[in-house]
Amino acid sequence: MLGPARYWREVPQRYRYEAAKCAKCGKVFFPPRLVCNKCHSKEFTQTTLAQTGSIETFTVIRVAPTGFGDEAPYAVGIIKLDDGVRITAQITDCELDKLDIGQKVRLEFRRLGKEGESGILRYGYKFVPVA
Amino acid sequence: MRDVAVIGVGMNHWGELWEKSLRNLWTEAALEAVEHAGVDRVDAMTVGCMSSGLFVGQEHLGAMLADQLGMGPIPGTRVESACASGGLAFRQAYLAVASGVSDIVLATGVEKMTDVDGGAATYALSAAADQEYEGYHGITFPGLYAMMARAHMKAFGTTRRQLACVAAKNHDNGLLNPLAQYQMKVTPEGVMASVPVADPLGVLDCSPITDGAAAVVLVPVELAKKMGRPYIRVAASAQTTDTLALHDREELHSLAGTAKAAAMAYKEAGIGPKDLSFAEVHDCFTIAEIMVTEGLGLFEKGKGGPAAEAGVTALGGKIPINTSGGLKSKGHPVGATGIAQVREVFLQLTGQADKRQVKNPRWGLTQNMGGTGASTLIHIFERA
Amino acid sequence: MDVGIVGWGAYVPRHRIKVEEIAKVWGSDAEAYKKGLMLREKSVPTPDQDTITISVEAARNALRRAKIDPQKIGALYIGSESHPYAVKPSGTVVAEAIGAFPSIHVADFEFACKAGSEGMFVALSLVKAGQVEYAMGIGADTSQGAPGDALEFSAAAGGAAFLFGGKPEEIAAVCEHTYSFTTDTPDFWRREYQFYPRHAGRFTGEPAYFKHVLSCAKRTMEIANLTPKDFQWAVFHQPNGKFPARAATELGFQKSQWEQGWLAPTLGNTYSGASPMGLSAILDVAKPGDRILMVSYGSGAGSDGFVWRVTDQVTKLQPLARHTRAQLEDRPIYLDYGTYAKFRGKIHKVTE
Numbered sequence: 041m042l043g044p045a046r047y048w049r050e051v052p053q054r055y056r057y058e059a060a061k062c063a064k065c066g067k068v069f070f071p072p073r074l075v076c077n078k079c080h081s082k083e084f085t086q087t088t089l090a091q092t093g094s095i096e097t098f099t100v101i102r103v104a105p106t107g108f109g110d111e112a113p114y115a116v117g118i119i120k121l122d123d124g125v126r127i128t129a130q131i132t133d134c135e136l137d138k139l140d141i142g143q144k145v146r147l148e149f150r151r152l153g154k155e156g157e158s159g160i161l162r163y164g165y166k167f168v169p170v171a
Numbered sequence: 172m173r174d175v176a177v178i179g180v181g182m183n184h185w186g187e188l189w190e191k192s193l194r195n196l197w198t199e200a201a202l203e204a205v206e207h208a209g210v211d212r213v214d215a216m217t218v219g220c221m222s223s224g225l226f227v228g229q230e231h232l233g234a235m236l237a238d239q240l241g242m243g244p245i246p247g248t249r250v251e252s253a254c255a256s257g258g259l260a261f262r263q264a265y266l267a268v269a270s271g272v273s274d275i276v277l278a279t280g281v282e283k284m285t286d287v288d289g290g291a292a293t294y295a296l297s298a299a300a301d302q303e304y305e306g307y308h309g310i311t312f313p314g315l316y317a318m319m320a321r322a323h324m325k326a327f328g329t330t331r332r333q334l335a336c337v338a339a340k341n342h343d344n345g346l347l348n349p350l351a352q353y354q355m356k357v358t359p360e361g362v363m364a365s366v367p368v369a370d371p372l373g374v375l376d377c378s379p380i381t382d383g384a385a386a387v388v389l390v391p392v393e394l395a396k397k398m399g400r401p402y403i404r405v406a407a408s409a410q411t412t413d414t415l416a417l418h419d420r421e422e423l424h425s426l427a428g429t430a431k432a433a434a435m436a437y438k439e440a441g442i443g444p445k446d447l448s449f450a451e452v453h454d455c456f457t458i459a460e461i462m463v464t465e466g467l468g469l470f471e472k473g474k475g476g477p478a479a480e481a482g483v484t485a486l487g488g489k490i491p492i493n494t495s496g497g498l499k500s501k502g503h504p505v506g507a508t509g510i511a512q513v514r515e516v517f518l519q520l521t522g523q524a525d526k527r528q529v530k531n532p533r534w535g536l537t538q539n540m541g542g543t544g545a546s547t548l549i550h551i552f553e554r555a
Numbered sequence: 556m557d558v559g560i561v562g563w564g565a566y567v568p569r570h571r572i573k574v575e576e577i578a579k580v581w582g583s584d585a586e587a588y589k590k591g592l593m594l595r596e597k598s599v600p601t602p603d604q605d606t607i608t609i610s611v612e613a614a615r616n617a618l619r620r621a622k623i624d625p626q627k628i629g630a631l632y633i634g635s636e637s638h639p640y641a642v643k644p645s646g647t648v649v650a651e652a653i654g655a656f657p658s659i660h661v662a663d664f665e666f667a668c669k670a671g672s673e674g675m676f677v678a679l680s681l682v683k684a685g686q687v688e689y690a691m692g693i694g695a696d697t698s699q700g701a702p703g704d705a706l707e708f709s710a711a712a713g714g715a716a717f718l719f720g721g722k723p724e725e726i727a728a729v730c731e732h733t734y735s736f737t738t739d740t741p742d743f744w745r746r747e748y749q750f751y752p753r754h755a756g757r758f759t760g761e762p763a764y765f766k767h768v769l770s771c772a773k774r775t776m777e778i779a780n781l782t783p784k785d786f787q788w789a790v791f792h793q794p795n796g797k798f799p800a801r802a803a804t805e806l807g808f809q810k811s812q813w814e815q816g817w818l819a820p821t822l823g824n825t826y827s828g829a830s831p832m833g834l835s836a837i838l839d840v841a842k843p844g845d846r847i848l849m850v851s852y853g854s855g856a857g858s859d860g861f862v863w864r865v866t867d868q869v870t871k872l873q874p875l876a877r878h879t880r881a882q883l884e885d886r887p888i889y890l891d892y893g894t895y896a897k898f899r900g901k902i903h904k905v906t907e
Contacts, residue, residue, distance in 0.1 A: 055648070055651050055652040109904045111602055132601065132603060133569045135888075148608075149652055150603040151603045151604065151605055151608055161605075
């Protein structure tokens with residue numbers, strides 16, 4: 041169980057894809073960090089992730105962890121966004137046997153799960169094939 | 172720093188041990204190692220355990236297990252680095268002896284995994300990934316390694332069959348290890364046809380859910396010599412970290428943490444990959460063994476798959492990998508795995524590996540990793 | 556001061572189920588639904604889609620057209636009968652997701668299928684009153700039909716969002732007139748803690764849908780001093796294909812006027828999203844100077860009427876986001892009844 045505070049803390053990333061760009065070397069961190077692991081600068085500017093990208097690798101989860109059983113089988117991929125940042129997310133609204141590396145995808149706002157029958161609902165991003 | 176030796180080992184017959192609790196499992200292996208070493212005391216104990224809290228609801232293992240050991244109020248330290256917890260427990264014990272702080276140290280690992288159902292076990296293991304940015308999205312460990320497998324296949328043309336050959340080979344080795352969880356022959360065809368878990372990996376590409384413990388005793392080499400017992404020398408100990416999240420890595424199809432730790436360890440031991448007689452590596456999934464053998468410099472990047480298929484890594488091959496059966500066949504009680512690897516090296520280098528004995532080995536290596544390679548522990552051992 | 560729509564956008568889920576697939580399971584006559592109610596298939600939300608996610612995507616489409624700073628949105632209302640939480644607003648998620656917070660008034664509306672147009676009505680009125688610079692009204696639903704009930708053939712998912720403003724150069728459709736017609740008529744309801752709504756069978760027709768929609772439409776046109784001939788387009792609440800077609804015909808509208816917004820035959824009934832999505836589909840293709848009549852209907856019961864006059868601005872905004880009908884026709888994924896039942900939470904995996 042995630043609990044409301046842990047969920048809420050990541051809202052800027054999960055709803056609005058807010059990232060931090062190193063003011064010195066330009067590396068983008070998602071989620072934001074306190075220090076750049078490339079140039080050690082502690083100064084960042086706020087930026088927003090690109091919302092389209094392509095599949096760099098992916099899998100289809102058939103044995104799911106607790107909380108995702110109702111959704112299996114589902115696809116998860118590492119997506120290289122058009123700004124170069126890589127993120128992990130589910131790929132939805134797709135034919136599982138037609139997914140491929142390099143396929144173009146875009147972000148959509150989706151519900152990622154719920155905390156049992158009475159807990160909070162978890163929202164965030166998933167990817168959908170562009171064409 | 173003093174030279175350090177391993178003088179005793181212990182391990183249960185791993186598997187689904189319904190009748191054994193975490194404390195009983197651990198104590199069996201610990202007492203066996205102490206007896207095997209021929210010591211009447213230990214100065215300190217380390218235990219590697221990934222997630223007793225999620226698996227059995229018990230934390231505070233340092234105190235609980237030192238209490239069970241019955242050797243007085245010795246320092247008992249639990250360490251955690253996911254599936255590399257055992258390797259880390261060994262390193263901490265090694266550092267304690269090498270530094271002169273302690274003389275006789277018991278390094279152990281344990282995981283009791285079968286008290287929860289499959290979904291809860293999958294969840295507990297997934298906690299080794301980035302919970303907010305990987306786990307939140309429903310990724311599992313088979314899923315993360317499956318994504319690495321697909322990237323490796325794309326980059327190098329690694330085939331499904333090459334992955335399957337790793338499992339078949341490790342099951343062949345496991346048949347020769349009486350303590351392995353699976354005493355079962357598996358063919359590459361059988362692996363390829365096994366129930367899909369996370370495409371392209373099937374259930375026979377994955378290490379199992381296992382209850383088990385392992386323990387080894389470390390002492391200064393000087394003391395080992397004085398005791399006149401068989402021992403092996405710890406020639407190198409290296410530990411590295413990499414990004415927690417797989418998506419933050421430069422490459423998805425290689426293990427930078429393993430490559431870095433290997434370079435450090437070879438330098439410390441004064442040898443290179445060609446000098447190794449055999450290695451015990453972290454084959455949590457078939458693709459992992461291929462990527463690890465490449466990271467260790469045994470094969471060039473992309474050549475690990477063809478090597479596995481050609482039998483280069485089989486018992487009797489040029490460089491036998493996972494003679495114990497590996498995580499795949501021996502089982503993978505996560506915290507215990509890194510210690511059991513050391514046990515196998517001890518048996519091999521002291522000529523006690525019975526039917527799976529490598530011929531006249533001198534150098535053995537263990538590679539144990541946590542998560543998708545975010546933690547790596549490499550140790551090199553030399554025959555006494 | 557003229558106020559009107561400065562941005563609009565819809566969201567249609569890609570999954571569908573055909574009437575035949577549902578009829579097969581319950582031994583119903585598919586042809587009766589296809590001919591009698593003019594329903595061929597309906598949209599189905601995946602387990603990861605709900606009123607909130609649909610609202611966010613529709614709102615983002617509206618903002619792609621409006622291109623204003625979301626910080627200037629002073630009010631946001633979502634009308635739905637399927638708010639994911641019984642207590643906790645849907646609108647707060649949407650406001651944060653589109654970056655329109657914290658200086659914003661947010662509320663969730665409920666009035667059966669009229670909740671969406673209600674939200675639009677209030678948002679529009681706040682702009683007109685000068686209370687806020689911009690306001691957003693959204694109608695969205697992932698409505699449930701009980702297994703085997705007639706509603707199961709129509710209850711669908713989708714939504715549309717409208718951003719209202721008062722700067723003449725930004726307005727794509729001026730709101731010329733509004734009128735609301737409301738009575739207490741219990742034709743459809745869902746009690747607290749009940750999963751599926753219930754309805755009053757044929758009572759939902761004449762005394763409910765038709766009385767309210769026809770009365771509201773007539774009075775709206777009367778106030779505006781307009782007749783059906785003055786409109787290029789009309790859209791009515793569409794619980795199925797038949798009701799709006801009959802209402803439109805009775806009022807004297809030609810099929811060419813109502814066909815563009817008539818989405819129900821392949822979309823189903825998106826409840827609070829139904830007439831707003833129809834309006835969105837019309838705005839996607841309307842020409843400057845066109846007039847649109849919109850009449851919603853919500854059980855319980857009431858209708859909101861709007862007269863929209865399309866401006867030159869519309870052609871600039873039309874290409875900036877995916878069209879409603881383009882989404883409706885985009886690679887539909889057809890489901891069997893079992894998967895549909897799983898998606899809609901009618902069945903669960905035993906361990907979950």
